[in-house]
Amino acid sequence: xxRKHALELRRGDAVQTQMHFARKGVVTPEMEHVARAExxxxxxxxxxxxxxxxxxxxxxxxxxLEPMGIGMSLRCKINANIGNSQVTGDASxxxxxxxxxxxxxxxxxxxxxxxxxxxxIRKAIIEASPVPLGTVPIYQAMERHESVATMTADDIxxxxxxxxKQGVDYMTLHAGLLREHLPxxxxxxxxxxxxxxxxxxxxxxxxxxxNPIYERWDDILDICARHDVTVSAGDGLRPGSLxxxxxxxxxxxxxxxxxxxxxxxxxxxxxxxxxxxxVPFDQIEMNVRRQIEECDGAPFYVLGxxxxxxxxxxxxxxxxxxxxxxAFAGAAMLCYVTPKEHLGLPDLDDVRAxxxxxxxxxxxxxxxxxxxxARDRDxxxxxxxxxxxxxxxxxxxxxxxxxxxxxxxxxxKECTLESDYCSMCGPRFCAMKVNKALRAV
Amino acid sequence: xxRKHALELRRGDAVQTQMHFARKGVVTPEMEHVARAExxxxxxxxxxxxxxxxxxxxxxxxxxLEPMGIGMSLRCKINANIGNSQVTGDASxxxxxxxxxxxxxxxxxxxxxxxxxxxxIRKAIIEASPVPLGTVPIYQAMERHESVATMTADDIxxxxxxxxKQGVDYMTLHAGLLREHLPxxxxxxxxxxxxxxxxxxxxxxxxxxxNPIYERWDDILDICARHDVTVSAGDGLRPGSLxxxxxxxxxxxxxxxxxxxxxxxxxxxxxxxxxxxxVPFDQIEMNVRRQIEECDGAPFYVLGxxxxxxxxxxxxxxxxxxxxxxAFAGAAMLCYVTPKEHLGLPDLDDVRAxxxxxxxxxxxxxxxxxxxxARDRDxxxxxxxxxxxxxxxxxxxxxxxxxxxxxxxxxxKECTLESDYCSMCGPRFCAMKVNKALRAV
Numbered sequence: 001x002x003r004k005h006a007l008e009l010r011r012g013d014a015v016q017t018q019m020h021f022a023r024k025g026v027v028t029p030e031m032e033h034v035a036r037a038e039x040x041x042x043x044x045x046x047x048x049x050x051x052x053x054x055x056x057x058x059x060x061x062x063x064x065l066e067p068m069g070i071g072m073s074l075r076c077k078i079n080a081n082i083g084n085s086q087v088t089g090d091a092s093x094x095x096x097x098x099x100x101x102x103x104x105x106x107x108x109x110x111x112x113x114x115x116x117x118x119x120x121i122r123k124a125i126i127e128a129s130p131v132p133l134g135t136v137p138i139y140q141a142m143e144r145h146e147s148v149a150t151m152t153a154d155d156i157x158x159x160x161x162x163x164x165k166q167g168v169d170y171m172t173l174h175a176g177l178l179r180e181h182l183p184x185x186x187x188x189x190x191x192x193x194x195x196x197x198x199x200x201x202x203x204x205x206x207x208x209x210x211n212p213i214y215e216r217w218d219d220i221l222d223i224c225a226r227h228d229v230t231v232s233a234g235d236g237l238r239p240g241s242l243x244x245x246x247x248x249x250x251x252x253x254x255x256x257x258x259x260x261x262x263x264x265x266x267x268x269x270x271x272x273x274x275x276x277x278x279v280p281f282d283q284i285e286m287n288v289r290r291q292i293e294e295c296d297g298a299p300f301y302v303l304g305x306x307x308x309x310x311x312x313x314x315x316x317x318x319x320x321x322x323x324x325x326x327a328f329a330g331a332a333m334l335c336y337v338t339p340k341e342h343l344g345l346p347d348l349d350d351v352r353a354x355x356x357x358x359x360x361x362x363x364x365x366x367x368x369x370x371x372x373x374a375r376d377r378d379x380x381x382x383x384x385x386x387x388x389x390x391x392x393x394x395x396x397x398x399x400x401x402x403x404x405x406x407x408x409x410x411x412x413k414e415c416t417l418e419s420d421y422c423s424m425c426g427p428r429f430c431a432m433k434v435n436k437a438l439r440a441v
Numbered sequence: 442x443x444r445k446h447a448l449e450l451r452r453g454d455a456v457q458t459q460m461h462f463a464r465k466g467v468v469t470p471e472m473e474h475v476a477r478a479e480x481x482x483x484x485x486x487x488x489x490x491x492x493x494x495x496x497x498x499x500x501x502x503x504x505x506l507e508p509m510g511i512g513m514s515l516r517c518k519i520n521a522n523i524g525n526s527q528v529t530g531d532a533s534x535x536x537x538x539x540x541x542x543x544x545x546x547x548x549x550x551x552x553x554x555x556x557x558x559x560x561x562i563r564k565a566i567i568e569a570s571p572v573p574l575g576t577v578p579i580y581q582a583m584e585r586h587e588s589v590a591t592m593t594a595d596d597i598x599x600x601x602x603x604x605x606k607q608g609v610d611y612m613t614l615h616a617g618l619l620r621e622h623l624p625x626x627x628x629x630x631x632x633x634x635x636x637x638x639x640x641x642x643x644x645x646x647x648x649x650x651x652n653p654i655y656e657r658w659d660d661i662l663d664i665c666a667r668h669d670v671t672v673s674a675g676d677g678l679r680p681g682s683l684x685x686x687x688x689x690x691x692x693x694x695x696x697x698x699x700x701x702x703x704x705x706x707x708x709x710x711x712x713x714x715x716x717x718x719x720v721p722f723d724q725i726e727m728n729v730r731r732q733i734e735e736c737d738g739a740p741f742y743v744l745g746x747x748x749x750x751x752x753x754x755x756x757x758x759x760x761x762x763x764x765x766x767x768a769f770a771g772a773a774m775l776c777y778v779t780p781k782e783h784l785g786l787p788d789l790d791d792v793r794a795x796x797x798x799x800x801x802x803x804x805x806x807x808x809x810x811x812x813x814x815a816r817d818r819d820x821x822x823x824x825x826x827x828x829x830x831x832x833x834x835x836x837x838x839x840x841x842x843x844x845x846x847x848x849x850x851x852x853x854k855e856c857t858l859e860s861d862y863c864s865m866c867g868p869r870f871c872a873m874k875v876n877k878a879l880r881a882v
Contacts, residue, residue, distance in 0.1 A: 313843035344851030402754030410785030
């Protein structure tokens with residue numbers, strides 16, 4: 001869609017958020033776009049936006065955006081993290097990761113760059129991205145300062161405003177981790193594993209003061225309201241191991257996130273809430289229910305959760321398992337985890353593997369929650385499978401490229417695309433084939 | 442353990458099953474071995490064996506076996522399928538798959554060979570395998586006959602006895618799919634997808650008679666009793682698509698499987714029950730509960746279940762997601778699915794990927810069910826992670842080789858095994874490192 005015209009029409013309002021217009025009863029072109037994509041009546045989108053149960057991250061400066069919605073009543077979304085670290089990665093690498101992420105089906109992308117030309121990389125990504133872009137502004141603040149000691153609250157706010165003006169659609173802000181929570185984290189096996197959380201903790205200790213993002217929450221919300229930046233309330237105390245899951249530190253922060261969500265709504269700022277992390281499979285549903293309760297149904301955006309700590313090299317799988325359960329229980333968006341999690345910076349293949357695994361998780365949950373039309377593609381695939389239509393099967397697969405190349409690996413001469421069997425069973429043992437004979441009887 | 446001596450001591454009994462001895466109150470060395478491995482009192486093992494809630498697949502001719510137990514009260518197990526098809530694979534390939542399967546942690550292995558020197562491959566695998574070996578005897582029967590028309594019930598029984606004498610520890614027997622079920626399968630989107638099920642269906646139609654394995658069930662149980670072959674009651678009507686899941690065909694067969702389980706127990710033959718297949722995530726728990734109810738708690742051995750039909754190329758992940766839920770709900774063993782499922786015969790890399798994905802699933806369920814000691818390795822891993830002990834992390838990972846090589850990929854000069862950071866975050870942004878600084882304050 002072309003947002004330019006829509007944005008000009010509502011230029012007069014001091015508050016530019018989709019929530020603001022929803023509360024005024026206005027249906028924006030962004031809402032219409034989301035309603036069409038989700039096969040949901042636009043009034044339902046508007047009502048859920050007004051009540052804070054759904055967000056449309058759409059910064060007014062990100063003109064080329066194709067708006068999308070995040071909320072429990074919509075298809076479960078997935079986010080891919082890109083961005084360099086201080087050790088590896090530059091702008092061209094990150095743009096290539098963006099391209100691959102969108103091609104593989106990422107619904108949003110977060111640029112987590114922490115080194116090099118952070119500003120230039122972000123600018124290039126926003127211009128190239130039709131999907132909402134998220135950032136963690138504190139990373140750039142850290143990059144500008146030798147240590148947290150020289151960083152002021154004003155520095156942080158300036159960067160939030162700077163990124164808001166650049167067109168960032170949503171920002172992770174670690175405002176829920178308070179000074180009084182720090183002793184709770186000391187009892188943990190893996191302490192604070194959130195980078196943003198660790199930086200805020202260090203800041204509070206160095207300055208002997210309360211979390212500056214929490215302290216300046218109203219000022220930050222005013223910036224977000226002007227540019228329609230959706231807040232993604234970070235969980236700085238998310239557990240980094242099964243041992244630390246669902247502990248008093250995590251839930252103390254969640255209570256504050258609920259308070260921050262209410263204050264955001266009071267200023268008509270869109271907000272979603274981030275969640276763990278590492279969580280045993282049996283605790284995931286409880287975690288989602290608790291978030292819904294504490295935050296009045298604000299969309300829940302979870303990282304994983306990872307259901308074991310020993311999956312290194314395959315953590316896209318441990319995460320997809322936990323993510324399916326979380327999304328089934330009501331999480332609105334899954335942050336992908338790649339096979340390189342805990343080991344290194346993901347390359348293009350890792351990005352692909354991470355996205356596909358989480359597309360599977362989100363899709364499985366959409367089916368399990370019986371979202372409209374969720375199973376249509378599965379039924380079409382099964383029909384193609386039953387009909388030995390290999391081309392159609394590749395086309396309908398979540399990852400057509402891999403499906404095609406794997407089939408080709410063992411197909412060869414004896415078993416081609418025209419064969420009504422594959423190398424798994426061979427010509428005489430194919431159950432599907434025998435079955436066809438059965439039908440004819 | 443050395444089974445030779447133990448087997449000689451009890452040579453006198455006509456019925457040689459672990460269940461028989463358990464019912465007599467005897468504690469066999471096999472039971473002791475399992476009790477030690479599972480950290481469970483041996484009396485509990487014996488009692489569950491006697492009640493049919495646990496099996497120890499241990500053919501008396503498989504002398505070099507290291508016995509293991511399968512049951513809801515024990516660690517969840519995983520099976521890896523190997524075996525050639527008529528199109529690809531020979532003995533040396535399959536022995537290499539066996540080696541890799543065991544190295545990666547498969548608890549049992551099924552040889553599903555359907556072509557070439559089936560007998561020779563099986564003999565070689567039994568001799569080389571310390572884990573229980575399973576087969577599907579009807580595959581060999583099919584290989585011997587041009588069509589089902591010339592195959593008799595006696596032919597099938599002869600092969601079951603032949604394989605029992607060779608030392609096969611458990612056999613999938615498709616006895617539950619009856620003539621009267623066939624009309625139910627005709628309503629399906631993907632009909633019958635189980636190879637064994639399709640063969641039995643074809644047999645019944647060709648001969649105009651009832652399922653011969655069902656008809657001769659008592660004779661078959663007598664063979665199993667003599668050699669202690671554990672029955673794995675096959676689900677010939679398992680759904681091959683989400684559309685067909687939990688339908689009347691599937692549950693009609695399940696009812697018969699319950700009857701077959703009771704008859705097996707009457708003859709003191711060990712039995713477990715196979716389960717689906719393709720099942721939406723929200724139906725998995727119901728499926729497990731229903732199996733437990735219908736089959737009086739006989740161990741449930743599930744294939745997947747796959748939670749979407751469109752994961753081709755990544756079906757080890759769709760299966761691991763469903764498998765975690767199934768095992769959490771009470772399934773005792775997961776049959777692995779490889780990335781090549783629906784596309785071709787798995788190679789060594791696929792076998793590896795399939796096993797690791799299902800080890801993750803089984804382990805996540807063990808943690809969620811709070812099995813004794815299940816989280817110890819996770820806690821040790823988290824401690825190693827917190828302490829930047831990379832070597833220890835690789836060692837504790839479910840797949841050390843992949844973890845090590847992935848770390849090495851991005852580590853390089855700036856970030857070595859001695860570094861207290863990795864390339865994911867770089868030296869200044871590592872939350873773990875910041876956290877350590879926090880503790881010192």
